Amino acid sequence: MNPLTPRTRIKICGLTREADVDAAVTAGADAIGFVLYPKSPRAVTAARAGDLARRLPPFVTPVLLFVNATADEIAAGLAAVPQALLQFHGDEPPEACTAPGRPYLRAARMAPGVDLLDLAARHPSAQALLLDAHVEGYGGGGKAFDWSLIPPGVPCPVVLSGGLNPASVIDGVMHVRPWAVDVSSGVESAKGIKDAALMHCFCQAVREADARVAQASAGT
Numbered sequence: 001m002n003p004l005t006p007r008t009r010i011k012i013c014g015l016t017r018e019a020d021v022d023a024a025v026t027a028g029a030d031a032i033g034f035v036l037y038p039k040s041p042r043a044v045t046a047a048r049a050g051d052l053a054r055r056l057p058p059f060v061t062p063v064l065l066f067v068n069a070t071a072d073e074i075a076a077g078l079a080a081v082p083q084a085l086l087q088f089h090g091d092e093p094p095e096a097c098t099a100p101g102r103p104y105l106r107a108a109r110m111a112p113g114v115d116l117l118d119l120a121a122r123h124p125s126a127q128a129l130l131l132d133a134h135v136e137g138y139g140g141g142g143k144a145f146d147w148s149l150i151p152p153g154v155p156c157p158v159v160l161s162g163g164l165n166p167a168s169v170i171d172g173v174m175h176v177r178p179w180a181v182d183v184s185s186g187v188e189s190a191k192g193i194k195d196a197a198l199m200h201c202f203c204q205a206v207r208e209a210d211a212r213v214a215q216a217s218a219g220t
């Protein structure tokens, strides 16, 4: 939890179309996730991710999402999107996450008994822990988890994920005070098909949450 976060960053994940990438940027996304996990209904190839990522303006980060990928698959993704931040969303051990030598997000599928402090200790170089619900198929399930499972004192930035939408994200930001939020299903009209209006509403809701946090901090 980061009470001093000046602005909650926003990642929108699972984009597959040019118009959706453009709309997500317009809405205010700080990061755009491309799912390079073939079993996902939002999967894109490395080449497709490269085409889509080239539409991103400065200061909007492409994220390549893997689930138990091979080193060659990760290398292909980085060849297509050299500036990508990596996200490991499977069962990858620390050495697999650090092997590419690139900044990465470590996803944690939150269920009772998950030890985030231990996970953070085993991933000291992770840029953040992305906290997602524990769903079948590893992710993108549109399911929230019990935010009270997040212990105080996680020693790295936290990305709150899992079932967020324009109606729930304010509570998520106010309760967890994450560095960032991540959304996929909650801004879609169908899997892999993003809704521009929902993305706009989601980003506006995050801004509203930040304003409320600032007011609470100022005692106003």
Ligand SMILES: O=C(O)c1ccccc1NCC(=O)[C@H](O)[C@H](O)COP(=O)(O)O
Pocket: 013, 014, 033, 035, 037, 040, 041, 042, 065, 067, 089, 132, 137, 138, 139, 140, 141, 142, 143, 161, 162, 163, 164, 182, 183, 184, 185, 186
């Ligand atoms: O998005 C997917 O289809 C997906 C498939 C397999 C592993 C991870 C996947 N997505 C990872 C993400 O970062 C999603 O944004 C995250 O799971 C939240 O999804 P949602 O609950 O739908 O907002």
